[in-house]
Structure formats: C-alpha cells, structure tokens
Amino acid sequence: MTVLSIIRDCLDALLHPSARYDALTRARHRAFMAPRLLGSLAAFAAFPVYLVLRGAPSAIEVAAFAWLIAPILLSWFLSRTGRYEGAHVLSSLALAGLIMAIAATTGGIESFAAIWLVVVPLEAALSASRRVAAFASLLALSCAGLLILLSQLGWLPAGDLNGAERGVMMAFGVASATLYAAGLAFGAESLARTSVALLSREEERYRMLARNMSDVISRHQRNGAVQFISPAVEALLGMPVAQLLGHGLFDRVHVADRPAYLTALSDAARGDVRSVEFRLRREPAGSERGQIDFIWVEMRCRPLEDQRREATAELEVVAVMRDVTDRKLSEQALDQARSAAEAADAAKTRFLATMSHELRTPLNAIIGFSEMIAQEQALMLAASQRKEYAELINASGQHLLSVVNGILDMSKMESGNFEIASEPFAPRASLMHCCNLLALKARENGIDLITDAPQDLPVMTGDPRAFKQIVLNLVANAVKFTERGGQVTVSASASASQLTLRISDTGVGIAPDDLKRIGAPFFQCGKTYERRHEGTGLGLSIVKSLVALHLGELTVQSKVGEGTAVTVKLPLVYTPPQAKPSDKMAAESKIATLTPVPRHEVQDQPALVKKSA
Secondary structure (H helix, E strand, O other): OOHHHHHHHHHHHHOOHHHOOOHHHHHHHHHHHHHHHHHHHHHHHHHHHHHHHHOOOOHHHHHHHHHOOHHHHHHHHHHHHOOHHHHHHHHHHHHHHHHHHHHHHOOHHHOOOHHHHHHHHHHHHHHOOHHHHHHHHHHHHHHHHHHHHHHHHOOOOOOOOOHHHHHHHHHHHHHHHHHHHHHHHHHHHHHHHHHHHHHHHHHHHHHHHHHHOOOEEEEEEOOOOEEEEOOHHHHHHOOOHHHHOEOOOHHHEOHHHHHHHHHHHHHHHOOOOEEEEEEEEEOOOOOOOOOOEEEEEEEEEEEOHHHHHOOOOOOEEEEEEEEOHHHHHHHHHHHHHHHHHHHHHHHHHHHHHHHHHHHHHHHHHHHHHHHHHHOHHHHOOOHHHHHHHHHHHHHHHHHHHHHHHHHHHHHHHHHOOOOOOOEEEOHHHHHHHHHHHHHHHHHHOOOEEEEEOOOOOOOEEEOHHHHHHHHHHHHHHHHHOOOOOOEEEEEEEEOOOEEEEEEEEOOOOOOHHHHOOOOOOOOOOHHHHOOOOOOOOOHHHHHHHHHHHOOOEEEEEEEOOOEEEEEEEEEOEOOOOOOOHHHHHHHHOOOOOOOOOOHHHHHOOOOOEEEOO
C-alpha cells in the first residue's frame, strides 16, 4: 500500500456522508481538505526548526503560526457539515485575515504579503460556485482598498526593512504566491480531469446500457426528426443507425400510422407523456428487394426534463420503443377466437331453430296421419286414402331418417370415426344414376339439368357410397337454389391421376361474406336467400369432409345473382393415409380457396345430355 493510498483512505474517513456516494463531490471535498491539513501539519512541524534558526519569534510571527490552525478547523467544519461552499467562504475569510494581519505590520499595500490577495479569488474558484468566487473577489478588493486607505492615512507602522531586505521579501512574497497559485492551478486541473473522466465513464455506462437494452431509446425533435437512436434498432429493423437519423425513421413508419406518430411526439414536446402503437417497415435478413415486412412497435415518449427550465430551448422528446408484434398477434388471435366463438354460438342457435323445424314437420305428419289411420273406422277411410296416408308416413319417416343420418355422418367425420370403404367402381355410372334421381325434381322446378359425362371415364378406386353422396348433395343444392327457367350443368373429366367434377348453376349465387363460411356445419346463407329454402345446412359440410377424407380438393366460386360453380377433384386411386394427426391436417388443408367468378365462366360449359321439362 502506497503513501498516497494511505492518505486517500484517511481523507475518505473524514468525508461527510453526503459526499461519499458521488465521485465528483468526493474529489472536491478531498481536494479542499488535503492541502489544508498537510500544509498546517507541515507548518507546525517546521515551527521548531524556525525557532532554532530565528531565535525568539516576534508577536506577529507567533500570531502567523497560530493562524495556521484555521485550515484544520475549516477541514473539520467541512467534515462535520458537508457544506462545501460555506467552507470556501470561511477559507477566503481566514486567508484574507492572515494576509491583512501580515501586511498591516510589514508596510501595508507595499508589503510582500499584499500580493497574496490575488490568491484569494483563485482559491475560491475551486468551489465551482459563482457566488463564492464573487464574494472572494470582492473581499480581496476590499482588503486591498483598505490597505491603501490605511497607508495613505498613515495609520500603519512604517516598515523597518531597508531596500535590499524589502526586495528579498517582495521576491519571497511573489514566489510563494506564485507557487500557491500553481498548486491551485494543478488542483483545478486535477478536478477538471476527474470531472471529465467521471463524465466519460458515465457516458460510456449509458452507451453500454443503450447498446445492451432490447428496447430502443431515441431522442426526437418536435417534427419527428431523430437526433439520437440506440444501436438496438439495428436488431429491430435490420438497418444501421445512420440511415434512421433525421427523418429516416419517419419514412419507415406505416403511412396510416404517421399522423398518430407525429401527434404523440408533438404532445410530448408540450409536456405530456404519451404512448402510441404503430407499424414500422423492417428489412428482414436475406429478404429480396421489394419484400415488405412490418412489425408493431409501442413507443412511450416524454419531454426532456432539462429543457423545461429553459424557455428558449428547442423542444425535444425522448422515446422508448419496443417490439409488440407478438402481443398484437395474440390480440388478433383472441379476436378471431372470440369471433369464432360468437359464430359457433350463432350457428348453434340457427341449428336448433332449423332442426326444430326440420324434425317437427315430418314428425307432425307421421303423428297426424297415423292418428287418422288409427281412427279409420270413425273417419270411414277408404283403402286408397289409407294407402296414401301410409305413403306420406313413409316419406316423412324417410326424410326424418335422412336428417338424422346426416347429423350422425357429420359427427363421425368431425370425430374422425368415419371410415372410407375403398373399392373399384365406375364413376360415370354413379354420376348418371345420381342425375337421374334428381331429374324429376329439376323438371318439377322448371330447371334444365345438363350432364356431360364422357363414355371413356376410367374406373376409380374409392368409396362409391361417399362419391354418390357428394354428387347428390351438390346437384341437389344446385337445383334447390336455381330459379325456374335456370340451368344446372354437371360435367366430369379425367386426367392421369385425378377425376374432376364440376357442378355449376345459374342460381341466386352466394355473397362474398357468406362464401368465406361455406362448408361450416349448419351454416346457411340466410341473408342472401332470406331462408326461402329448407335444409339443415349439413349438405356442403358433408361434401367438404368426404372430399377431404378422399384427399381431394374442393373449390367454390360464386357471384350473387349470377350463379355458383363447385369443382371437386378426387384421386383416381385412393390410398388410405397413415393414421396421424398431421396427415389429417394436411388433407384438410387441401380444401381450396373460395373466390367469386363471373357468370360467363359458370355458364360456358358443353352440354351432351339434357334433362328438362
């Protein structure tokens, strides 16, 4: 351990508690006490030597040496109170008093000690206080003026030194004052160096914090121009800091969010604390030119605190930005889940209303006609009437059974328990059979049912019952939603690996909003059709599930008032997939997008077989 470290430890032990936690304040207090304590101790140590060389001292010499105890008292005052400026004021008074005492007995203003008055304001300059420096300057001028006045009035004793001795003493006074001033200069330089080092260290600490923070710190003018932005923005936006200064950051704000961005900065510049969310254009790593990627950013901005005290200062704002894209995506997912839940609730309500109608109608018919048959003796029913009632009961029962079977099939498909019975079959024969079954219904509604099925359609491997159910549901829907005088076209074609079915009509069409939800269980386009057609809303949903189970693709294209076209693509050879959830999801993802098409694309199909009224 060196002597300097020992001295520093001793001085630190004397520091007031208020000065121990700030490095610059600690250095100033140490610089105040160190020279005074060391100087006083050195003077007291030299006093015996002075007595040996000088002999018996005079009264003024004893008073001068006794005055040297004042620096010790000043150090004690600073150590106990921590009042730095007050200690400098007392030090100026003590030094000026000592100078006045020596100068008054050695020639007044012509004394060698008078030059030391210049040191008084220099010493006060170390306090870094204008008030203390001004006080010390006025004190030194007052002492010099008082010495001149007393010398002119002749109230001071005449000096007993001859010319040579006076010259020596003046040289001693100038040299000692210069040396003391040099010590003050070195002290001031040491404090300045300490202050610069502390400032540099503090700046480096803040720069390190700014570099290592994940949030972006920036300073803006009121118009949004960036004065400073932390390096964390490079990881956020994939751009160097230099390109974001000025209006570089503003240019990357989404056009729709720029008013909110500027408004938040303007409000913060007026003294408010603002928070705003906006989108920033990012340069993804390895992205191609022209690719646009936006992220959501939350910015909290507030005015700079030091500018509030300066009325003429340019208004500036400090802001902290962070990436909140994940949170925004979560909010969007929650909104979608809420919308899906609301849609499911609405679908449940519609389902209950629809099913109550669909089940009540055939049940009323069954109960009513069965009661009439049961009371045939009272009603005197003829055999033909009983037969007619029995047929109506059978038809109602068949309708009720079809509704229940549709619900059961849909439940099996959604639970993954529906099994495909794959076997070879002729798709053209199944297609023609389904169209023949619905030809009577089309004829009764005044609709032309056109079938285009080439004779050379290849044999395909799949579930023939599911294939017929797909065709029957699609053609029945087309006939149901086509007005009298319209046309329904059913066509089939084959490629190397798949069979393509296309069922198009000239019916009422589907609105774009409803088109997005086509295929959802129990969904019916009530707004478009005003519920003029009965049904459970399961037909297209069952078709969609059966196509997915066959690893096929389903596309629905429609336009309100012009018609609808449904395209189904099925593999010619169905290969059962492995029973994995991922495979099922892959099959579900093959359901194609639903987009509107013009009417002429729906109608421009060849007609080889025509069934009409």
